[in-house]
Amino acid sequence: MLLNSLTLHTPRTVSEAARLFKELQEVKILAGGTFLLNSLKLLKHKGNKTAKNVLSLGHVQELKGITCDDKSLTIKAMTTITDLFESPLLTDNFQIIRTVCRNISTTPIRNMATFGGNLTCRYTWTEMPVTMIALNATMYFMTPDGTTTSMSAEDFFKNNARSENLFTHAVIPLEPQCHLAYRRVRKMSEVDQPLLTVCIKTVPQSKRWSQTRAVVNSGTAFAQRDYQLEEFLNGKTSTPTLGQEATNHLTSAIYDTRSSEYKQHMFRVCLRAAIEEICKSN
Ligand SMILES: Cc1cc2nc3c(=O)[nH]c(=O)nc-3n(C[C@H](O)[C@H](O)[C@H](O)COP(=O)(O)OP(=O)(O)OC[C@H]3O[C@@H](n4cnc5c(N)ncnc54)[C@H](O)[C@@H]3O)c2cc1C
The missing domain is CATH 3.30.390.50 (CO dehydrogenase flavoprotein, C-terminal domain)
Known part of the structure; x- marks a missing residue:
């Protein structure tokens, strides 16, 4: 089924994406697309209105990757579940993330689906939220004027997983003894x-x-x-x-x-x- 006509926006930087997210009317974020594209098709099939603007994060390189230092692991929003699963940085308490990734659906879905999409899609059953709360992760967001805000994963989900801003990354403290x-x-x-x-x-x-x-x-x-x-x-x-x-x-x-x-x-x-x-x- 073809989607209803829409305008696809492809920002190259996080700040541009955060600004467009605020400025555009009737906008949906496209991360891996595994939920969004299905949902746009389903809404059309039911005769409901669909988003006029789709904001793709696929070209924002700053939103991809995993890094670590001696205190924490940082996972950026557009990192795919496959990249996360294969990361050699998942040691110590971060290893549990590999267990979670392994269980997520099938290879084609894991190749497309993103860490950020899993946390922010507002489907109540996805598996990263449980893990991020257990690991005491902090979630970071960028506001339209380029300022960074943060919230613990626990508070984000207590707040019904609602955010007006673009999710950029999560930081998880290293706790080798846990x-x-x-x-x-x-x-x-x-x-x-x-x-x-x-x-x-x-x-x-x-x-x-x-x-x-x-x-x-x-x-x-x-x-x-x-x-x-x-x-x-x-x-x-x-x-x-x-x-x-x-x-x-x-x-x-x-x-x-x-x-x-x-x-x-x-x-x-x-x-x-x-x-x-x-x-x-x-
Ligand atoms: C068939 C199937 C089986 C699955 N099985 C499992 C499973 O067993 N376990 C599991 O945990 N998950 C499962 N998933 C979910 C999957 O892992 C993805 O997390 C999920 O589909 C969304 O990720 P995405 O990157 O494709 O998001 P998209 O579909 O691209 O985006 C969905 C929405 O998330 C929000 N969003 C995404 N990125 C951001 C951002 N950076 N900032 C703000 N908002 C954002 C937007 O509202 C966006 O519209 C499954 C999905 C499918 C389709």
Whole structure:
């Protein structure tokens, strides 16, 4: 199906892209296009209005790449999931990102889909948000006048993943001493899409769990932390029964609202397995 007629804008710099994003009316950002192009076709098919302007970020070289120093890893918005997966910079606590990338859909999708698109598309089920909250990432945006603003990934998703500005990159602190575990359950066999995801991070101190982050994505709400579970885990030592005990200390509204019995069960299975994995590595 052909798209409705539109004007394609192809800025070369981040500041030009940020300015156009504000100035243009009825505009949509094109990153990898894996969601946007489908959505424009679907809207047309349903007889709905579609965006008059499409702002492609494909030519903005400043938005591509991954760098690191002795304190943090920086991932730019237009880095593809494949480039991220293949990056040799994913060491220490950043390795969990490779696990997440490996699970995302198929090779053609991973070759096109971008890190920024995954975080900012406002589909509640994508998997980078859980990981970025667990890793305590900060997200950076450029305003139309070229100023940079930032927000923790946790606050971005608490704020319903809304931003008026162009997302440029995320910075993740290096925490070599932390332990991480990730679990996902797929929704259906035909199209790979997660039903739920969980990511647990802890920084052991004197063999006790501390600074724990238990981040979950139910797919029906944006990724969020389970503070009650974190409070239970902090101060505990790793034992073979900790995962099982932890499932009695969940914020049930996160897991049980708009969830089938299967999903509620799988949430508990995944959380238990993730906690047990960390206990074994401790
Ligand atoms: C069949 C299929 C299966 C998938 N399976 C999975 C999966 O299992 N797990 C998973 O995590 N994801 C999955 N995805 C999602 C995929 O990984 C991409 O993240 C997602 O499609 C959007 O990325 P994109 O770069 O193509 O964004 P686009 O489609 O180009 O953009 C979507 C929207 O994101 C916003 N946006 C993008 N970049 C920026 C920016 N820099 N600043 C501000 N806003 C921006 C805009 O609103 C834009 O319109 C799947 C996608 C498809 C199509």
